[in-house]
Amino acid sequence: MYIFGIVAIARLAFQVFGVSSTPILGLLLTVGILSALLGAVMALAQDDLKRLLAYDTISQMGILAIGLGTGTAAGTAGTVYHLVNHALFKSLLFLCAGAILHRTGLTRYPARYASGVLTGTARLPALHLPFDYVSPGELASVAGCAVAGAALAWAYLRAREPGPVRLLRAVHTGTVNDYAGYAVAGLLAVIAVLTLT
Secondary structure (H helix, E strand, C coil), X not given: CHHHHHHHHHHHHXXXXXXCCHHHHHHHHHHHHHHHHXXXXXXXXXXXXXXXXXXXXXXXXXXXXXXXXXXXXXHHHHHHHHHHHHHHHHHHHHHHHHHHHHHHCCCCCCCXXXXXXXXXXXXXXXXXXXXXXXXXXXXHHHHHHHHHHHHHHHHHHHCXXXXXXXXXXXXXXXXXXXXXXXXXXXXXXXXXXXXXX
16 A cells, blocks of 8 residues: 555656756655665564564665655666666565464563664574475476576577567458457466366
């Protein structure tokens, strides 16, 4: 949901007020710096892992606001890049936090645990995670599929034009949406065949 907020702020700053509106960009920079600093300080003071990650998200949104507040193409590009990056890594961090909480049964750590870990006065508890639920054969199979998929993608991108695309161009000279419809219909047919077998 925070992505919609930062996109709305960007649209307000650039489409409603315009890039040349210096007071709006200055306000974005000020609010971004305050949000980044206060979010980081509040994250360090938390004793709950999920709350720590939530305050870190506030800090990261401040960094995004700083990028938008620069008003430059590089700042906007960096903001978009970090927005996608943050969406990916933060969802994985919350997943890891849930796994840690599920494994240890702990929902809270001692007071100021994060700052204690950073200063070296506290240590993370040792987790003994067994990895016996995945056999070496399954890992080899997954690795083989990943290598084969990468090789096929490389070959597809290096090819001049795939045969099915040439066939579609010969049969139908429609828009990209028509080709997308064909692709979706083909995928649904493959899924149906795989499901029924």
